[in-house]
Amino acid sequence: MRSLKTNNGDVDYNPERDAEAFNNSEGELDANLYDCKKCNNKGYVGIVKNGRMVTKECECMIVRRQRRYIKKSGLASTIKNMTMQTFEAKRSWQKQMKGKAKEYLESNAGAFFVGGQVGTGKTHICTAIAGKYLKAGNQTLYIKWRQETAWLRMNMNDQAYVNRIQELGKVPVLYIDDFLKTQSGKTPTESDIKIAFEVINERYQKNVRTIISSELTTGDMIEMEESVASRIIEMAQNKYVIDIGKDTNKNYRLGVKK
Secondary structure, three states: OEEOOOOOOOOOOOHHHHHHHHHHOOOOOOOOOOOOOOOOOOOEEEEEEOOEEEEEEOOHHHHHHHHHHHHHHOOOOOOOOOOOOOOOOOOHHHHHHHHHHHHHHHOOOOEEEEEEOOOOOHHHHHHHHHHHHHHOOOOEEEEEHHHHHHHHHHOOOOHHHHHHHHHHHHOOEEEEEOOOOOHHHOOOOHHHHHHHHHHHHHHHHHOOEEEEEEOOOHHHHHHHOHHHHHHHHHHOOOOOEEEEOOOHHHOHHHOOOO
């Protein structure tokens, strides 16, 4: 709460009146994001405390932050459809994915990793997790690995690269889709591995929520760069690592029944 300046020498000072006048005044916050009738889009409401008018943050700010995070996350168009409720878990490995995802949301683990066979719903389950955080008002960022690393490689010798790595390292929730995926399935280059290590290491040091999907298993990654894989496994407490072995019978995009 914050106190507003008043003229204490004014015998006509009326905190209730001033609070009402403040609350009736119009604010400048984006009404399209959320049109609040309580604070009139100021973000604060006036109340009386200990005989003085003070302001406190309006409840609408929680909703505003939530909607702003969703808009900026890159997931605004998908979190409506890819939810825990819409993820079908009929087979054992699907039940494991869904069960581990729900457990992860209640845990203190830093990372959730699911990798391996394509077309198994990895993106769906990771989006569902990210959506839960977004809807709870947590700042969440979604990145497609190939697009992100293409930009980072071009700026590797620039301060912009350092700034972006730091940004990726500190965002409260980061969802990395298709981690270490390369064009035409080529082996990741030294630059790819360097970027992967720096992003994961930043988050490893802070132990912040990191959701990762990949076409690689942790075993595949260990063969490429053990330092990256081991950090992910440790962040996930080894419990929230799901490796799905290569099996086209699990690929629903090929018309296989789930």
